[in-house]
Amino acid sequence: MQRYKGVSISDTPTQRKSASTVKTNFIQNILVQLDRRFPKSATDLVAAFAVLGLGGIEFIPADELDTFRDDKIEMLIEKYGEDKGEQKAHINALETKGEWLRLKKLLAEMALVLPIHTADVERGFRAQNVLKTAFRNRLASDKLNTLLVLRAEGPHWKEFEYGKALKKFRNKKERKIFCTTAAKK
Template identity: 30%
Template sequence: MLADVIPVIDRLNLTFQKDNVNPSTIKPMVESTTHMLTQLLDTPGDNEREFSNSLQGATFNTTTLTHLHNRGQYERVRREFIQGLIDALRRRFPQTEVTILSALATVFDVERYPGADRLAGYGQAEMDVLRRHYTAVINPERAQRNFLPFKTAVTNYGATSFDTVCRCVIRQLYDQFPDFGELAKIALVIPVSSVYAERGFSVQNLIKTKGRNRLNEDRVNRLMMLRWHSKSLRDFDIGSARENFLTTKTRRK
């Protein structure tokens, strides 16, 4: 069973193990994963069927399976396990949040924009979702009026990644389209990728080793911040740092 389930979950995990995850990929991947798990809930996968067909009585590859007679219990546990995965996915990716992510992707993923002849109506349903959800952040009426001019303006960015478009909107178009600037800020801070969390654990493991296992949480956090954000030694200006240290009036004794 696990041989059938794990590849399905792995495909979803790989979606998030990228620096720049496009939110437009999340909804179809979650729906696809849920659908495949639902199929496994009712119908055994290829590996499980192969295992069942290879059984000779209660023996598999010369190994006697002592609990094989309790097939009903196995089926119950199997269904509970897969249903638990499906429920966990639905809790982790609520429909409302996934819909908002998809709407943001539609607005800011310029690569998906249609031609000029169909641009006017493109993304209107998704824009309505964002206008309703972020009424405390944007002016819904102004955002609607500016939607087509905004789309026309960002088409100049051409084949540009989702993150890059959001940053360009904030830096270059915020004064013209403040509502979309705010939406771009929201889109950039939604924690979609798991890359930074995984890198954080890697940095932590480099700092808090077996030989330094008495480091407290605050010290580890500070060292991680230095490791993550500081310049490399090749770029570090020691002379400037020394002068800054000597001219600092308040020092801890």
């Protein structure tokens, strides 16, 4: 006999077998209840909704696009597209099939023009972080956008023609001149 925190514990082979039987029956009962509450048809229906996420559509060959996940859409149409007694259909089966076909083709075409890497985005954030520092935290979004476009599209500062820019600035008629209100009076 052993003791645990002042309590006597007896351990016999009969007690172990009884505890094992109780544990096995408990687990089997849980599995039966789970199967009763969540039948395979219900889990298949939930899995069919994943089709609306459209993951992986950009990697399928064109000849397989026409049938891409049609079985999942058929399952959803069967559940929500037919009258069942007093319950009316939630969707029109023919319209849903047509929309699904158009959506698949549109998304497949869009996937062809989307970038397959994030380097451009990362480069843009890096440029923004260089321009908008802690000391320039009040930089207006339109100014920041202009500076980002110049940084991305404009010439390198070593190649920039400052004289030409100065002449253009001088010849411009409408120019904002920075001055205080006291200087205006």
